[in-house]
Amino acid sequence: MEEPQPLTEADEILPPRPPALCPGCSHRAAYYAMKQVFGADAIFPSDIGCYTLAVDMGTIDTCLCMGASINLASGIRFGGEHRDICCSIGDSTFLHNGMPGLLNAVYNNAKITVTILDNLTTAMTGHQPHPGTGVTATGDKTKSVSIEALANALGADFVETVGPYDLNATLETFRKAKECQEGLSVVIAKQACITNARRAGVRRKPFRVNDNCVGCGECVDFGCPAIEFHEDRARINSLCTGCGVCAQICPSDAIEEVVNVK
Numbered sequence: 431m432e433e434p435q436p437l438t439e440a441d442e443i444l445p446p447r448p449p450a451l452c453p454g455c456s457h458r459a460a461y462y463a464m465k466q467v468f469g470a471d472a473i474f475p476s477d478i479g480c481y482t483l484a485v486d487m488g489t490i491d492t493c494l495c496m497g498a499s500i501n502l503a504s505g506i507r508f509g510g511e512h513r514d515i516c517c518s519i520g521d522s523t524f525l526h527n528g529m530p531g532l533l534n535a536v537y538n539n540a541k542i543t544v545t546i547l548d549n550l551t552t553a554m555t556g557h558q559p560h561p562g563t564g565v566t567a568t569g570d571k572t573k574s575v576s577i578e579a580l581a582n583a584l585g586a587d588f589v590e591t592v593g594p595y596d597l598n599a600t601l602e603t604f605r606k607a608k609e610c611q612e613g614l615s616v617v618i619a620k621q622a623c624i625t626n627a628r629r630a631g632v633r634r635k636p637f638r639v640n641d642n643c644v645g646c647g648e649c650v651d652f653g654c655p656a657i658e659f660h661e662d663r664a665r666i667n668s669l670c671t672g673c674g675v676c677a678q679i680c681p682s683d684a685i686e687e688v689v690n691v692k
């Protein structure tokens with residue numbers, strides 16, 4: 431048999447395609463705000479889920495096994511780390527295996543921030559429901575467990591839920607969590623998965639770049655696949671799902687909702 435040779439041309443032809451969150455995914459806004467508040471020097475343990483696709487955003491330092499992020503965060507704290515520690519875990523993963531970690535961290539007085547990225551589904555493995563969604567795996571209605579009530583019951587010193595599409599509110603919630611003097615803070619960043627929402631028929635108006643654009647690239651750095659850079663300025667393509675977060679980031683007021691779309 432002839433030994434297969436690697437296709438070296440592929441490296442030259444194909445553009446690099448790093449992992450990316452979906453256009454309009456609320457995890458991107460939550461991580462953006464987290465990075466703004468905690469800064470590049472903080473430690474960001476993370477977990478396994480669709481949010482791990484945000485690995486390029488600088489807020490995912492570890493990904494070990496399902497539910498490990500909170501344990502790693504407290505382990506790093508008690509290993510002698512003095513910098514801020516903000517870990518992240520998805521709603522499904524938290525309900526599956528994150529709760530004992532949170533209880534243990536509270537019990538041991540770990541001064542960390544735990545971010546629960548609540549997109550109301552188990553997106554990475556196919557949008558299965560979980561105990562927080564109010565439906566069973568067979569689609570029957572059931573009780574919906576409140577993640578906020580659980581975090582309070584497990585003893586967290588600060589618990590606040592915020593919608594990540596509201597960037598200022600999200601920044602403010604992370605600031606309060608960071609400054610929580612008592613000990614462990616929990617931020618629940620809650621917004622339905624954009625893919626699930628669109629399947630359910632939700633359609634937001636798309637956004638566009640107007641003539642105010644000065645080409646600073648801040649919106650491009652945000653990393654939404656719907657934002658491109660073309661001839662020294664940004665433009666938004668047809669992948670836009672209308673989350674509106676890039677418009678809140680642009681310093682030149684150059685991103686606006688397309689008003690005349692049905």
Ligand code: SF4
Pocket residue numbers: 639642643644645646647648649650663664679680681682683684685
């Ligand atoms: S952030 Fe605003 S001004 Fe800067 S490139 Fe994007 S649209 Fe243009």
Ligand code: SF4
Pocket residue numbers: 453454455636637654655656657666669670671672673674675676677
């Ligand atoms: S509004 Fe901006 S960030 Fe949101 S999906 Fe459209 S281009 Fe992406």
